[in-house]
Amino acid sequence: MKYDLKALLKSSEASLTQIVDILNTAPSLMLQSLEASNTAIIIVDMVNGFVKEGPMSSPRIQTIIPAIRELMTQAKEKKLPMLAFADSHNESSIEFATYPPHCLVGTSESKIVDELKEVGGYELVLKGSTNGFLEPAFHNWLKEHPTIEQFIVVGDCTDICVEQFVLTLKTYFTTLNRPSRIIVPINSVETYDLGVHAGDFMNVMALYKMHMNGIEIVREITN
Template sequence: MKALLVVDMLNDFIYENGVLYTGKAGEEIVDFIREKIVSFREEKDSVIFICDNHEIDDKEFDMFPPHCLANTEGSKIIKELEVKKEDKIIKKRRYSAFFGTDLDLYLREKGIDELYVVGVCTNICILYTCADARNLGYKVNIYKDGVASFDLDAHNFALREAEKTLGCKILTCTKGVC
């Protein structure tokens, strides 16, 4: 079985007034992600929203400004991506969606062994989530048209690293076909 992981499509990353705004690159993937969500739901596959969610004194703020603080507007999923009751939401405090969460347990209980990944930031949360997924034995596919970062060079490096080192499949779509 397969699932779509929608990583950090949150107000603080996608909207211009967000604390860690990913720029136009982040905005440009929203429609693609919305289409993939609809497609996965139509096929009765799981849609899992992975959401950065920090406490005010989080150690991550030694490197990045405070963002996606728990129970704030910045930590909410963008309004363009409608969450439905059958979707799963996983809140995380570190780069990887697997670290300190029940994501692996949830996937195994559902019999999911193949992941399709979209979201931000390619070189941070996407890369480290995919690395942990591969280390746990999951087949991982990354939609190239569905990931973005505020740093194009790091984005490209992360895609190469995911493919060449981790063994992820990078999917490129043409006219809606991936």
């Protein structure tokens, strides 16, 4: 089967218009409206190798540092648990068959950016694939925080690591028949531009896929 580009663009226009409207009208959310005893902040891959240096870094992702820093500062004051995933690969990682070598163990690329490291207050979990949910250390963290059922997820990349993590997390709680609230603020997630991978379009489609799978998309988290 071959796609007719003109027909596809025409048939998709109305849907894309509605999707953009859904995202543009997303509400903001006050952090203080969330119960501290069951809420956590998850920071995905805000490492130098995606933000500041190396073949996978993007200036687009630098733009979300201030919003994430502010959220972490407020969460730390409210004593909310925070967990930060950091992409970290050995030289033989099979992920390098898909992506160029990046975030090697022990290099500066695998380190959390200084702006967020300065805030601190998070538990660090190294991850060797695009989906941090699969890391045993994350499951240990879940067991150590049995009351947590609300998650604010920020970081990069919206359409890869963030999307995979939130959808798997949501499915996990559904499998257990447990309620969960997973929140993604638009101003605190980002992806990259590279060739056919147009960042704005990829962001929109990833956020909509999360929305249609029960993830709560908000404009921003305010104090």
